[in-house]
Amino acid sequence: MASGDLAGMYQQVILEHSREKHGFGLQPEADASNHQLNPTCGDELTMQLHLDGNVVRSLTWEGAGCSISMASASLLHDLAPGLTVDEMHARIDLFRELMHSKGAGIEDDEPLGDAVVLEGVSKYMARVKCAMLAWVALEADLAQVAA
Amino acid sequence: MSHPAGTTELTTSLTDDEVLLIRRDFPALNQQVNGHELVYLDSGATSQKPFSVLDAERSFYEHDNSAVHRGAHTLAANATELFENARSTVARFVGARENEIIWTSNATEGLNLVAYGFSNASVGRGGADATRFVLKAGDEILTTEGEHHANLVPWQELAARTGATLRYIPVNDDGTLRMDEAERLITDRTRIVTFTHVSNVTGVINPVETLVHLAHAVGAFVVLDACQSAPHRALDLAALDVDFAVFSGHKMLAPTGIGVLYGRAELLDALPPFLTGGSMITTVTMESSGYLPAPQRFEAGTQKVSQAIALAAAVDYLTAIGMDRIERWEAELGARLAEGFASLPGVRVLGPAADVHRAGLASVDVEGVHAHDVGQFLDDRGIAVRVGHHCAQPLHRRFGVTASTRASAYLYNTTSDVDAAVEAMGSVRSFFGVN
Numbered sequence: 025m026a027s028g029d030l031a032g033m034y035q036q037v038i039l040e041h042s043r044e045k046h047g048f049g050l051q052p053e054a055d056a057s058n059h060q061l062n063p064t065c066g067d068e069l070t071m072q073l074h075l076d077g078n079v080v081r082s083l084t085w086e087g088a089g090c091s092i093s094m095a096s097a098s099l100l101h102d103l104a105p106g107l108t109v110d111e112m113h114a115r116i117d118l119f120r121e122l123m124h125s126k127g128a129g130i131e132d133d134e135p136l137g138d139a140v141v142l143e144g145v146s147k148y149m150a151r152v153k154c155a156m157l158a159w160v161a162l163e164a165d166l167a168q169v170a171a
Numbered sequence: 172m173s174h175p176a177g178t179t180e181l182t183t184s185l186t187d188d189e190v191l192l193i194r195r196d197f198p199a200l201n202q203q204v205n206g207h208e209l210v211y212l213d214s215g216a217t218s219q220k221p222f223s224v225l226d227a228e229r230s231f232y233e234h235d236n237s238a239v240h241r242g243a244h245t246l247a248a249n250a251t252e253l254f255e256n257a258r259s260t261v262a263r264f265v266g267a268r269e270n271e272i273i274w275t276s277n278a279t280e281g282l283n284l285v286a287y288g289f290s291n292a293s294v295g296r297g298g299a300d301a302t303r304f305v306l307k308a309g310d311e312i313l314t315t316e317g318e319h320h321a322n323l324v325p326w327q328e329l330a331a332r333t334g335a336t337l338r339y340i341p342v343n344d345d346g347t348l349r350m351d352e353a354e355r356l357i358t359d360r361t362r363i364v365t366f367t368h369v370s371n372v373t374g375v376i377n378p379v380e381t382l383v384h385l386a387h388a389v390g391a392f393v394v395l396d397a398c399q400s401a402p403h404r405a406l407d408l409a410a411l412d413v414d415f416a417v418f419s420g421h422k423m424l425a426p427t428g429i430g431v432l433y434g435r436a437e438l439l440d441a442l443p444p445f446l447t448g449g450s451m452i453t454t455v456t457m458e459s460s461g462y463l464p465a466p467q468r469f470e471a472g473t474q475k476v477s478q479a480i481a482l483a484a485a486v487d488y489l490t491a492i493g494m495d496r497i498e499r500w501e502a503e504l505g506a507r508l509a510e511g512f513a514s515l516p517g518v519r520v521l522g523p524a525a526d527v528h529r530a531g532l533a534s535v536d537v538e539g540v541h542a543h544d545v546g547q548f549l550d551d552r553g554i555a556v557r558v559g560h561h562c563a564q565p566l567h568r569r570f571g572v573t574a575s576t577r578a579s580a581y582l583y584n585t586t587s588d589v590d591a592a593v594e595a596m597g598s599v600r601s602f603f604g605v606n
C-alpha cells in the first residue's frame with residue numbers, strides 16, 4: 025500500500041518508460057553530446073542530439089540511475105523529434121517550470137505531451153534533479169550546436 | 172573503559188522496553204512522517220539529539236555565554252571552565268588526556284588538519300621537531316578501498332602536494348580488508364596508514380590492533396577514522412595505540428559543528444598548525460609568531476563553545492546508558508537488519524554475510540530498483556534511510572553498484588523499527604514491477 029502522492033509520482037507509464045528506455049543506446053556520431061552527473065546520487069546520463077538542419081531528428085542516450093531519471097529521458101526521447109531548436113528550448117523551459125511547480129502543475133502543459141506524467145515528481149524537491157537530468161543534458165547539446 | 176560501579180564484566184544488552192523509554196528523550200523521534208510514526212534508520216549519517224543535549228546548549232546561551240580563554244570577567248571564566256570540562260569529559264570517553272583532544276568542526280576537518288600538518292612540515296614549517304612529518308617522493312600513504320571520501324580525498328591532495336604516493340588496501344567481496352595485501356603494502360616506504368574503524372557502508376569492523384602493529388613495525392603513523400565507532404562502542408584510543416583519530420559530534424547525539432581530533436600529545440606538540448590566527452599563538456611580531464602547545468595550537472579563532480558543551484552532554488548521556496550495552500544492542504539490530512534483508516528475494520546485502528558480526532547497519536542493493544526509488548518508497552511509510560553512495564564511491568564500485576540503500580540503527584531504535592524496514596523492503600520490488 026502506497027500513499028496517493030507516491031503512486032502519483034510512480035505512475036505505471038513512468039515505471040514502463042524506466043524499464044523500456046526509449047532511445048537507449050549511443051550512436052557513433054551525433055551533432056552534439058553531453059554528459060551529466062548527479063553527484064549526490066551518482067546518476068549519470070549522456071544525451072546525443074541528432075539534427076536535420078534546424079529540426080531535431082532524434083535523441084539517443086545512455087545512462088544509469090533511478091526510475092525517474094530513466095523515465096524522463098525516455099519520455100524526452102519520444103517528445104523531441106520534429107521540433108525546431110527553438111521549440112525544443114521552449115519545451116525544456118516549460119518542463120523546468122513544471123518541475124518547480126511543487127505539485128501545483130502549470131497552466132498549459134499540453135506541449136509536453138506524455139512527459140506531463142512526471143508532474144508528481146515536483147512534490148518531491150529532492151527528486152526534481154533526477155527528472156531534469158536528461159533535459160539539462162539536452163539543453164547543453166543545444167547550446168553546443170548554437171555555438 | 173572502566174565499568175560504572177555495580178556493573179559486572181558481563182554487560183547486558185538493551186531491551187525494546189528500555190529503548191522505548193530512551194526514545195522519550197528524543198523529541199525529533201516523536202513525530203509522524205507521511206502519516207506514519209517516524210522510523211529513523213539514518214543515524215549513520217547523523218543522529219537525533221536528546222533533551223539533555225539541547226538543554227545544555229540552550230543553558231549555555233542563557234547563563235554562561237561568553238568568549239573562552241579571553242577576558243577576566245565571571246562569565247568568561249564560567250564559559251572557559253565549561254568548555255575545558257567538556258574537553259575532559261570527551262577525553263575520558265575515548266581514553267585520552269585533555270591535551271590530546273582538539274575541537275574541530277567535524278571529522279572531515281580533523282583529517283584535513285592532520286594532512287595539512289604533514290603538508291606544512293613537508294615545506295619546512297615546524298622546524299626540527301616536525302621533520303618526522305616530512306613527506307617526499309618515494310614515501311607512501313596507505314588508505315583502504317573502503318573509506319568514506321573524507322578519509323581519501325585529503326590524502327590524495329597530500330600526496331599530490333608532497334610527491335608521496337597514495338596506495339590502498341583492497342577489500343574482499345565481503346567488505347573486509349585484504350589483510351594479505353595489507354601485509355604486503357606496509358613497508359619501509361609507508362609513512363601513514365589510515366583507515367576507518369567501522370565501515371559506514373558495510374558495518375565491517377576493521378582489525379585495528381593488527382594494522383597498528385604492522386604500521387608501527389615500520390615506523391608509520393596510524394590515523395583512525397572513528398566516525399562510526401566512537402558513537403557506538405566503548406573506545407580506548409590510548410590502548411588501541413593509534414597516533415591520530417577523528418570523529419564527529421553530530422553522529423553521537425551532539426549538534427553539528429563539533430568534532431574531535433585525537434592525537435598523541437607528543438605528536439600534537441610537534442605537528443605544524445593547520446589554521447592559524449588568534450588564540451593559538453604565544454608571541455606575535457610583524458615578522459613571525461610562536462605557537463602554543465596542543466590543544467590551543469590547533470584551535471585558532473573563536474571556538475565552538477556551545478557545541479563542545481553539548482557534545483559533553485551527549486557523552487554523559489551515552490555513558491549513563493553504557494557504551495557496552497549500546498554496542499551489544501546495535502549488534503543485535505545490525506544482525507536483525509542483515510538477516511531480514513538477506514531473506515528477501517532480489518535483495519543483496521553489501522558486505523559480510525548476515526550471520527557475521529557487524530555494526531548496527533546494513534546496506535543493500537535491490538535488483539532492478541535504484542536506491543533512490545527504494546528510499547522514496549520507504550520514506551512514504553515514514554522510514555528514513557540513506558540512499559546513494561554514502562560518500563564511498565570506490566567501495567560501491569568494488570561491489571559493482573553505483574548506489575545502495577542503507578539502514579543504520581542507534582540506541583533509540585527498537586526491533587520493530589528494524590522489522591518495519593525489512594517489511595517495507597520486501598514490498599519494493601513488487602511496487603516497482605520487477606520480480
Ligand SMILES: Cc1ncc(COP(=O)(O)O)c(C=O)c1O
Nearest residue numbers: 277278279319321367371398419
Ligand atoms: C566513516 C566516516 N568517515 C567520515 C565521515 C565524515 O564525517 P563528517 O561529514 O561529519 O566530517 C563520515 C560521515 O559521514 C563517516 O561515516
